[in-house]
Amino acid sequence: MTKRIVIIGGGPAGYEAALVGAKYGAEVTVVEDAGMGGSSVLYDCVPSKAFIAATGVRTDMRRADDMGLRPDFSSRKIDFTAVNDRVRHLAESQSEDVRAQMEREGIRMLQGRGRLDDYEPGRITHYVTVELLEGGEETIECDLVLVATGASPRILPGALPDGERILTWRQVYDLEEMPEHLVVVGSGVTGAEFVSAFTELGVKVTMVASRDRILPHEDADAADALEEVLLERGVDVVKNARCDLVERTDDGGVRVVTSDGREVIGSHALITVGSIPNTSDLGLEAVGVDMTQSGHIKVDRVSRTSVPGIYAAGDCTDLFPLASVAAMQGRIAMYHALGEGVSPIRLRTVASAVFTRPEIATVGVSQAQIESGEVSARVEVFPLAGNPRAKMRSLRRGFVKLFCRKNSGMIIGGVVVAPTASELILPIAVCVSNQLTVADLASSFSVYPSLSGSITEAARQLMAHDDLD
Ligand SMILES: Cc1cc2nc3c(=O)[nH]c(=O)nc-3n(C[C@H](O)[C@H](O)[C@H](O)COP(=O)(O)OP(=O)(O)OC[C@H]3O[C@@H](n4cnc5c(N)ncnc54)[C@H](O)[C@@H]3O)c2cc1C
Ligand SMILES: NC(=O)c1ccc[n+]([C@@H]2O[C@H](COP(=O)([O-])OP(=O)(O)OC[C@H]3O[C@@H](n4cnc5c(N)ncnc54)[C@H](O)[C@@H]3O)[C@@H](O)[C@H]2O)c1
Numbered sequence: 001m002t003k004r005i006v007i008i009g010g011g012p013a014g015y016e017a018a019l020v021g022a023k024y025g026a027e028v029t030v031v032e033d034a035g036m037g038g039s040s041v042l043y044d045c046v047p048s049k050a051f052i053a054a055t056g057v058r059t060d061m062r063r064a065d066d067m068g069l070r071p072d073f074s075s076r077k078i079d080f081t082a083v084n085d086r087v088r089h090l091a092e093s094q095s096e097d098v099r100a101q102m103e104r105e106g107i108r109m110l111q112g113r114g115r116l117d118d119y120e121p122g123r124i125t126h127y128v129t130v131e132l133l134e135g136g137e138e139t140i141e142c143d144l145v146l147v148a149t150g151a152s153p154r155i156l157p158g159a160l161p162d163g164e165r166i167l168t169w170r171q172v173y174d175l176e177e178m179p180e181h182l183v184v185v186g187s188g189v190t191g192a193e194f195v196s197a198f199t200e201l202g203v204k205v206t207m208v209a210s211r212d213r214i215l216p217h218e219d220a221d222a223a224d225a226l227e228e229v230l231l232e233r234g235v236d237v238v239k240n241a242r243c244d245l246v247e248r249t250d251d252g253g254v255r256v257v258t259s260d261g262r263e264v265i266g267s268h269a270l271i272t273v274g275s276i277p278n279t280s281d282l283g284l285e286a287v288g289v290d291m292t293q294s295g296h297i298k299v300d301r302v303s304r305t306s307v308p309g310i311y312a313a314g315d316c317t318d319l320f321p322l323a324s325v326a327a328m329q330g331r332i333a334m335y336h337a338l339g340e341g342v343s344p345i346r347l348r349t350v351a352s353a354v355f356t357r358p359e360i361a362t363v364g365v366s367q368a369q370i371e372s373g374e375v376s377a378r379v380e381v382f383p384l385a386g387n388p389r390a391k392m393r394s395l396r397r398g399f400v401k402l403f404c405r406k407n408s409g410m411i412i413g414g415v416v417v418a419p420t421a422s423e424l425i426l427p428i429a430v431c432v433s434n435q436l437t438v439a440d441l442a443s444s445f446s447v448y449p450s451l452s453g454s455i456t457e458a459a460r461q462l463m464a465h466d467d468l469d
Contacts, residue, residue: 002027003338006128006140008114008282009148011038012323013314015098017146017330022105024338029140030107031114031130035092036099039150040323042091043170048193050087051173052355055200059357059419066394078201084173110138116145116283116310126287126309144309144337147282147289147297148330151275151315159185159246159271165254166246166269169194179203179268183256185243186272187214189354192226194270196356199233206236206264208243208256215354219367219415221381222360225397226417229358238264246271277316292318301344303333311337319345322352348412351429353422358398361425364413364432365403377403377412382458384418389449395419400454402428402438404462409437411459418451427455438462 003026007014010032021028035042064071102109110130117129117139129139153168155161163171169190180203184195187209195207207214207230214230214237215223227237241258246269249255256264277296284291290298290306296318303311311333314326328345335342353361369375384390384398395418403413414428431441441459446452 003144004140004142005029005144005146005334005337006031006114006126006142007146007148008128009038009150009278009314009316010034010036010098010109011040011148011150011314011326013148013150013326013330014038014146015102015330016327017148017313017334018102018107019105020331020334021338022102022107024334024340026144026334026338028107029110029142030102031110031112031128033111033113033133035095036102036109037091037095038148039152039170040326041095041098045323046094047087047091047173048169048190048197049355050090051083052193052197054083054086055197056357058202059200063394078178080178080201081176084175087173113281115281116147116287118283118287121287121307124309144311146303146330146333146337147279147284147305147310147312147316148314148326149278149282149316150326151277151321153271154274154276156185156243156246156271156273158244159256159269161271162248165248165252165267166271168271172270175268179266181206181253181266181268183208183246183254183264183266183269184272185246185256185269186274187211187237188217188272188274189215191270191272193355194272195230195235196226199230199235200357204234206238206266208238208241208258208264210240210242212239215360218354218360219362219401221367221399221401222362222415222417225399226354226356226358226360229397238262243273275315275321279316294318299329301332302336302342303329303345304336309337320347320350322350324352325350346433349429349433351425353425355422358417358419359421361416361421362414363425363429364411366413367401367403367415370403375403375412376406378406378462379403380458380461382454382461384451384454387449387451387454389451389453390418392449393419400424400458402441402455402458402462404438409439409462410435411438411441414455416455420451424452424455427452 005028007030112130112132114130117127183206185208244259245257254269297312299317313329315321351363365375382400398418401415411431416424438459446456
């Protein structure tokens with residue numbers, strides 16, 4: 001019998017799940033209140049990476065002098081409106097591509113807000129009521145529901161965004177002029193990416209970090225390397241500073257006040273203090289779906305919630321807030337729900353990147369886990385400074401780090417800090433996913449000269465260590 005599936009949320013978790021559902025012959029409806037592709041495509045991941053790509057042109061030009069080229073960029077003004085127009089256009093056209101693909105696959109799409117509406121919890125059939133954007137309501141009867149509603153910027157009570165001077169990251173692309181002095185509150189991945197991007201555009205940036213280091217959840221050496229670059233580029237980092245208040249000043253700027261009374265004055269403030277899951281008003285509690293204290297939906301590794309027939313995927317769950325993970329959770333939910341063979345999600349194999357200059361990419365276990373004794377492994381750090389390709393490209397910083405099991409040499413993690421770390425991490429991710437060893441990696445050919453040569457070289461160093469043991 002054809003399964004009837006309703007997916008609430010059309011981001012990577014929702015649309016990837018819908019495509020799998022349709023492929024396996026289910027009758028799929030996706031309910032989305034913004035646009036297909038969700039926040040990932042319209043407001044978060046895609047626009048930020050498009051913006052960063054534009055700012056990266058300036059980074060590359062900075063090296064031109066060192067290479068004997070003397071382009072005169074001082075007289076070329078940055079057309080900030082054009083930069084932002086391009087970003088918005090890219091996001092909208094990607095959203096349209098997702099919508100067109102879903103249409104081709106025969107997926108029904110409804111624009112509006114969905115909520116679970118089971119009149120009698122515990123039954124096999126579920127009901128989703130949609131408040132349609134065009135007006136009116138529709139209730140859909142179905143066998144399976146996937147909740148994929150994502151998350152929204154966390155708002156500090158003392159720092160209410162006004163879209164002009166006090167901004168969330170989603171409002172940056174509406175600015176008509178470049179900020180003179182941007183104060184970025186929060187030093188997680190989102191904060192670091194915008195600090196780096198605006199710095200590359202030549203904007204004065206101050207970063208307000210709640211701890212004594214930036215990127216507290218990333219590899220410490222990588223975070224230190226980035227901090228060094230940011231300081232060298234003129235960024236001020238205010239540490240151990242929790243922001244309590246952000247307000248407009250009489251001259252049109254902003255005043256950021258920390259809990260210990262420190263004050264930072266700037267022209268604009270960008271608040272990047274994390275996200276909250278979009279899980280209220282969905283009727284989840286009424287049907288008995290277990291939630292965490294933070295409001296995330298509890299799921300297992302095949303995306304099941306505590307209620308049969310209701311699955312959840314992506315940023316509304318408590319796994320790993322990445323588009324790639326959301327998409328994988330969504331696909332896994334459908335394979336499982338439709339009785340296809342499925343492997344539970346393996347978070348240790350997730351590769352992720354921070355798109356700063358330089359980029360930071362990681363996969364597998366962390367050095368912190370090794371140092372704490374939680375994981376037993378050997379570590380090799382190989383600086384890029386000696387790499388011939390890095391010298392040719394005038395790259396002074398960056399490194400490759402590999403972690404392998406002590407006896408077997410199996411690769412269980414790695415970190416790359418380089419301009420293209422997000423691309424260079426793949427061979428290490430392949431090793432981690434497929435349980436390959438340093439010998440496998442060391443015996444693979446890398447191109448000469450290439451930055452990836454440092455990855456095979458790091459593996460060779462770990463092998464040499466094996467020989468001595
Ligand atoms: C600034 C920033 C940059 C990022 N960059 C990256 C990156 O480079 N790489 C990466 O892997 N990840 C990145 N992420 C994380 C990534 O954006 C998220 O992990 C991803 O968006 C999660 O996808 P999702 O499908 O769970 O939800 P979303 O993409 O948030 O989509 C959910 C959709 O559901 C809609 N919705 C919510 N409630 C309802 C309802 N009741 N009815 C109907 N629709 C509803 C929402 O409006 C939204 O459109 C970034 C995040 C941020 C904040
Ligand atoms: N390139 C990418 O893949 C990418 C980019 C952005 C976000 N993301 C995903 O989103 C997740 C969340 O990242 P994020 O940076 O948005 O949030 P986060 O929660 O990781 O970081 C927010 C930071 O703000 C700090 N903070 C909280 N309240 C504060 C206050 N009052 N004053 C000062 N600082 C305060 C927190 O201590 C924290 O360090 C990431 O873990 C990642 O999975 C991914």
